Amino acid sequence: MDVFWDVLYNVLVIVLLVFVATGAVPVITAAVHFVIVPMHAFFNHYGKAEPYFPRVAIMVPAWNEATVISATIERLLALEYPRESLRIYVIDDASTDDTPAIVSGWEAREPGRVFLLRREQGGQGKAHTLNHGIRVVLGDDWAEAVLIMDADVIFTPSSLAKMTRHLSDPKVGAVSAYIAEGSRDRNYMTRFIAIEYVLAQLASRRAQNVLGAHACLAGGAQLHSRANLEAIGGAIPTGTLAEDTVATFESQLHGRRMVFEPHAVVLAEEPGTIDALWKQRLRWARGNVQVSSIYRKVWFRPGHGVHHLGSIAFGASWFSIFLLPFAMILSSIGLVGLLLLQSDLAELVFRALWVTAAVTYIFSMLIGVQLDGRIGRSSWREAFLFPGLVSFVVMIAALFPGLIEETLPSMFGLQLTPVGHTLLTLFIYLWISLAMLGAWLARVIEKTRAGRFFSPFLTYLVGYGPLLCAITVDSYIKEWRKADAVWIKTEKTGRVLG
Amino acid sequence: MNDTTRGERGEAREELRRDRRREYLLIPQAVIALVIVIAIVWVREVFFV
Numbered sequence: 001m002d003v004f005w006d007v008l009y010n011v012l013v014i015v016l017l018v019f020v021a022t023g024a025v026p027v028i029t030a031a032v033h034f035v036i037v038p039m040h041a042f043f044n045h046y047g048k049a050e051p052y053f054p055r056v057a058i059m060v061p062a063w064n065e066a067t068v069i070s071a072t073i074e075r076l077l078a079l080e081y082p083r084e085s086l087r088i089y090v091i092d093d094a095s096t097d098d099t100p101a102i103v104s105g106w107e108a109r110e111p112g113r114v115f116l117l118r119r120e121q122g123g124q125g126k127a128h129t130l131n132h133g134i135r136v137v138l139g140d141d142w143a144e145a146v147l148i149m150d151a152d153v154i155f156t157p158s159s160l161a162k163m164t165r166h167l168s169d170p171k172v173g174a175v176s177a178y179i180a181e182g183s184r185d186r187n188y189m190t191r192f193i194a195i196e197y198v199l200a201q202l203a204s205r206r207a208q209n210v211l212g213a214h215a216c217l218a219g220g221a222q223l224h225s226r227a228n229l230e231a232i233g234g235a236i237p238t239g240t241l242a243e244d245t246v247a248t249f250e251s252q253l254h255g256r257r258m259v260f261e262p263h264a265v266v267l268a269e270e271p272g273t274i275d276a277l278w279k280q281r282l283r284w285a286r287g288n289v290q291v292s293s294i295y296r297k298v299w300f301r302p303g304h305g306v307h308h309l310g311s312i313a314f315g316a317s318w319f320s321i322f323l324l325p326f327a328m329i330l331s332s333i334g335l336v337g338l339l340l341l342q343s344d345l346a347e348l349v350f351r352a353l354w355v356t357a358a359v360t361y362i363f364s365m366l367i368g369v370q371l372d373g374r375i376g377r378s379s380w381r382e383a384f385l386f387p388g389l390v391s392f393v394v395m396i397a398a399l400f401p402g403l404i405e406e407t408l409p410s411m412f413g414l415q416l417t418p419v420g421h422t423l424l425t426l427f428i429y430l431w432i433s434l435a436m437l438g439a440w441l442a443r444v445i446e447k448t449r450a451g452r453f454f455s456p457f458l459t460y461l462v463g464y465g466p467l468l469c470a471i472t473v474d475s476y477i478k479e480w481r482k483a484d485a486v487w488i489k490t491e492k493t494g495r496v497l498g
Numbered sequence: 499m500n501d502t503t504r505g506e507r508g509e510a511r512e513e514l515r516r517d518r519r520r521e522y523l524l525i526p527q528a529v530i531a532l533v534i535v536i537a538i539v540w541v542r543e544v545f546f547v
Contacts, residue, residue: 038528046518051510082506158513165514206524263517355542359535366531399538400546 009341016337020349023331023432024356026320031360033207033317034367040206045166045259052168054144055085056160056223057137061129063093063122065151066102072151073106073114080157081164087142089115090151091133094122126219127243131235138226138234146229148236148244150220154182154267162264163223173228173256174248175264176217178202180372182267188456189277191379192464193270195368195386202371203364204317205260213308214258215318219244221266228256240294242287249295255306274443274455278471285475292322325469325476328432335429343425350429354398361387361395388435388463394428438462439470 058076062069069090076088090103103116117133130148137143145167147160155177163175178201181194201218208214222244229235231254237246252258271277292299299318301310308314320327331353338346365383369376376383385392397404405416405424416424427434442458445451459467 038524041521041524044518044521046514046521049514051507051514053506053510161510162513162517165510263520359539362538363531363535366534367527370527370530399542402546 013338013341013345016334016341017345017349019330019334020338020353021334022327023334024353025316026324026327027353027357027360029316029320030364031356032313033204034360034364036207036210037203037367039210043210044206045169045172045209045257048169049165050168051161052165053082053085053161054164054167054225055142056081056087056145056147056164057143058086058088058147058149059130059133059137060088060090060149060151061093061126061133062090062095062099062103062151063129064095064097064099066095066097066099068152069099070102070106072154073103075154077110077113078157079155079160081160083113086160087113087115089117089133089137091129092116092118092122093129094119125238125241125243127236127238130243131238134229134235138229144226146224146226148219148222148224149266150268152269153179153220155221156265156267159221159264159266160223163221163261166259166261167223167225169257170225170227171257172259173225173231173251173254174217175223175259175261176205176214177221177223177264177266178260178262179218179220179266179268180375181270183269183272185272186378187272188382188459189272189274190270191382192386192459193277194375195379195383196464196468198372198375199364199368201260202262203368206262208314208317209260211308211311211313212257213252213311213314214248214260215314216242216245217248217258217260218266220268221264222247224251225256228254231256240287240290241283242291245287245291246294249291249298249309252307252309253298253305274446274459274467277467278443278474281468281471282475282478285472286479288322289475289479292318322472325436325473328436328466328469332430332433336426339425339429346429347425351398351401354395358395358399382464385460386463387465389461390431391435391463391466394431397428432466435462435466436470436473439467442467443470 060069060072060076065072073088073090076086079086090099090106092100092103100116100118103114106114107116117136119129119132122129134146137146145164147163149155159177163177166172166175179197181190181197183190186194205214224247228251232247232250236243237250240246248258271280295309298304298309300312300315302312304310335346335350335353338349365386369380369383387395393404405421409415438458439462442455442462445458446455
């Protein structure tokens, strides 16, 4: 009988160790990604790019954009690009404000350069709106490339020419720019988003350039060659909440290369509150749940087809983000279980996990703040509090044993009791899961009077990363319950930097 | 494709060269990050383990 219990005990310990190891997978994947980033110095597409100025049709989907559309058209007309090779198509999605009238005015002032395409019935989402315009543009042979953008983003003057040069290589199907957070009135949330975009684009998409597989070319700045658009059916795939991701996948499945151009900068206005961010990211996260299912026969099949979407590295990267909340919860369960069974082993694996996480995090943030000097200078606090103040302290505790739990309290004449030590350990082991609850709470209290102060405070405490994880959990629940997948447009007010 | 002037093409080519060279900055940036990480791990190993 004792043998049975011994075996059961050992099996349980192994299962708990596997749970903890699950938490290490996204950390190691992130570490590999950031080690790949500097390789972009040698493995990039610049060697095959040439100055190239194809005739570009710019698609601007617009729904009630009266506050921003005029400035957007003006800036597009001022792009450093041959005047005769640029046409702007504003696809009005049955706006109820002055958008059509404003665009009609531009159409009259700039004949042959600005066009208004109007949908009488709107509200079906961005992909449907874009397809209305793409059908018109592909209807004649003028356009050699199609730029898909959002109505409120600002293309810096040289950005389009920096993107088109990659299309000189016929193997390239689409090019994306760096969408930088560019709100004029910045707050803690836009600064977190700014640093997230540096990590997710300037770092991660460079790594994806090297790996040869892209998860998503930003829908706010996606330049397709005509041949690529025609190959994927002459339209942006509809039916999901992630039309830009599906277009990126389809392009690669049809054998074309995607390129991220880090020096083509596009400024965008981003949400300034947790609630607005939650709504935007819930749509993205639900879209990613749908994409994970649609392409289930693509994942982890290296060598299949003409693309690299099936590579182990790309699959690990995709699912590390997609399943990150599960990994965090399993890791907490594993650590608490081990604490109850073998506290010494629990401490050993805790340190191994958190030291790896700390080293990866420090390395990635140090690279991140250097990649975009403007964002690095304004958002360095958010970079270092990205995982949250509590996790920051936990990392210090893991890196420097005794510093937090012994040395610091002793400086004030304090000493932890054995019960206090156990409770602190339990809290630390559970923290990565509790942080997601804290993020959810920050959203709940945001609309209260006290929330105006406590929500930002709580976000710094629990971290922006756990906030994104909480949104991902919400997306699982919404998809599982088949909640209405309404395409809710992120509210924009025209506060992007001019 | 349109008729771009020789000057425009020359500028574009120079910009392409410049952007390509700017990518080499990734190397010292990564080295700086790596040196700081190594220093932190060294402090841990020497003073705390």
